[in-house]
Amino acid sequence: MATTDRLERLIADECGSCxxxxxxxxxxxxxxxRDRASLERTPTDAAVFDALSTETRxxxxxLLVAADGELCVCELEPLVDVSDSAVSHxxxxxxxxxxxxxxxxGRWRYYRPTDRAAALLAAADPGLDGAGTVSGGVAE
Structure with missing residues (x-):
């Protein structure tokens, strides 16, 4: 078990004694x-935050949330300033x-965001609505 020295000092400072x-x-x-926090992790928990850790992703x-539907890879490529292979990756x-x-x-691949992606974006940027827009315009 971890030492409680600092906790004892905190309680003493707050209450006058400990x-x-x-x-x-x-x-x-x-x-x-800790029990309410549910620290049990699934394999995707860290992957979700890691996936959102680069500007491109x-x-x-x-873009997919703002599109309010599906976009083909070829439609995404001109919107992000990276190579075709980087978009695919x-x-x-x-x-x-x-x-x-x-x-x-056929030979085309279409992508759409999951509800989880939209919820994470909304939580990260409260100014966004569910369609990925802010104040009536497309989010930057």
Whole structure:
């Protein structure tokens, strides 16, 4: 178990004194917080945030959310300033993370955002509405 020296000092500063029972009570409260936080991770938890950690992938998700439908790879390529292979790689990463869905029709691949992607964007930028727009215009 971790040392509680600093916790004892915090309680003493806040309450004027601290005994072992005070520390035990606070540790129990903190353990309840940990239980409510649900620190169990799924394999995709870290992948989701990693997938949104580059400007290109974040831009692609924003574009797909703003499109309010599907876009073909060839429609995304002129909108982001990276190579064709970088767009394909970004889309693969986003698909693996569960942030976009892919549909193949003949030789064309179409992508659309998942509800999770739209929710994450809305949470990260409260100025965005569900369609990826801000104040009536397309989000930058």
């Amino acid at each position: 005994c072992d029972g005070d520390v035990d009570d606070r540790v129990a409260e903190l353990e309840a917080v 974040l831009d692609i998700v924003r 970004a889309l693969s990463t986003l698909t693996d993370a569960g942030l976009v869905e892919r549909r193949k029709e």
